[in-house]
Structures are given as C-alpha cells and as structure tokens.
Amino acid sequence: MSRKPPANILSLASQTAAQRKVKTARPVNLNLFSIKWPVTALVSITHRISGVLLFLAMPLLLYVFEMSLSSEAGFRQAGAMLASPMPRLLCWLLAVALLYHLIAGCRHLLMDIGFGETWRAGKAGARAVIVLSALTAVLAGIWLW
C-alpha cells in the first residue's frame, strides 16, 4: 500500500504553487496617468466615485427624510430647503450620482447572469450606461427646475 496521496491531489497542489508564483511575479503599474482608459474603465471608476459620493451623502439624505416625515411643518421645511438654488443643485448632483450608480449597477447584475460579458458587448454596455445616465440626468434636471 502506498502512502502517497492520489495523483490528482498532487497535481492540484503543484498547480496552486505555480499559481502563487505567477501572482507574486505579476507586474504592477501604479501610475494611473500612464495607463489607457477604455470606456469600460471610465464607467467602472465613475461607478466607484458615485458610490463614495452617495456614501458620504447618506447622513444628509437621512436628515432630509427624517425632517420630511417628522411633521407637516418639517415636510414643508424640507420642501422649502430643496427649493433654494444651492441645495437644489446639490439635490440634482446626488440624484445624478444615484441614477448613474443604479444604471451602472444594473449592468453589473446583467453581466453577473451572463449578458454582455464579451469585450464588444462590454464596450456597448458601458456606452449604454453613459447615454442612459445622461438622459436621466437631464430628466431629473427638468423635473427639479
């Protein structure tokens, strides 16, 4: 009787070692200004930026929600606040960030279930995200002003 593990486990072990070697030897380019930005990368980084913006805006959104739900007076106060120019602009910017994050997120979910995973479809999807979010940004602007 041999004490050696089965061959498939041996090959698996050597494979992981090889993969580890590849990982440590992977080239790293940290200069974001020297790398190319295809449309898919732009859509991806904008998804991240909009996500961080929305994260930082969470307390503000909760504040307005709390005010609007607290009382009739609070509801009117929240409405009056959003009617002045600067808060309205901020409201529009956050709406744009939310709409963009939502649309780009839907593209991610579609890709997760297998749609648009090729390079061509990925580029087309990224362009669609830009067009759709620009359209909804304009619509949000029209609705707010």
Next chain:
Amino acid sequence: MVTNATSLGRSGLFDWLVQRFSALVLLAWIAWVCIGVIAMPEFGYPQWRALFAATPMQIFSLITVLSLCAHAWVGVWTVTTDYLNEAHLGRTGTAIRLCTQAACLLLTLTCLLWGARIFWGSG
C-alpha cells in the same frame, strides 16, 4: 488571510453576494417609493407619511436600511483596500486605511441606527 480582516463576511464570495442582494433590495425600494409618489393624487405630507406608515412598508424600509449599510460597507471596503494601501501610500498605507475604514464604519453604523429609528418610528 490577514488582508480579509476588515471585509464584511471574511469571504469574498459572501461579500459579493451581499452586494448583489442588497443592490436588488435597494432597487426594489427606490422603485416602490417612486411608484408610490407618482400614484399619489396630490403630493402632500399626509400622503407622504402614509406611504411609510404601514407595517409591511416599515419592515421593507428597515430591510432597505440594513441593505444600504451592508452595501455601503462592502463598497467602501473594496475601494479603500484598493487605493489606501502600502503600494500606493508607502509605509503608512495600512494605518491610513484602517483609520479611514474605522471612520467609515462609524458613519455606516450611525446611519444604520438613525435610519432604523426614522423608518421604524414612522408608523
């Protein structure tokens, strides 16, 4: 793995699933609130309050607040681990990342409790 010590579920696949599931909850809640507002004969405080006052909506809103915070944490964790590290920032990278993540965690937990009070108390 030490690098996973601050992730939500100690597992990339779990975090990935949480991010997708919470995204769907957030999408559903936003759609529901938008439909609710559009369907109102007139937009006023009584109608706005009534939208959030029913028990099923309170539960839905609370699940949404939980989802928002889980989604936010997975996203913030991903972004901070990608950019705030020793490769980008030098030797202080890990310290900067952990301090930023601690601040983000406090903000997330504050929003979780605050949001829970707003929507659970809206009955």
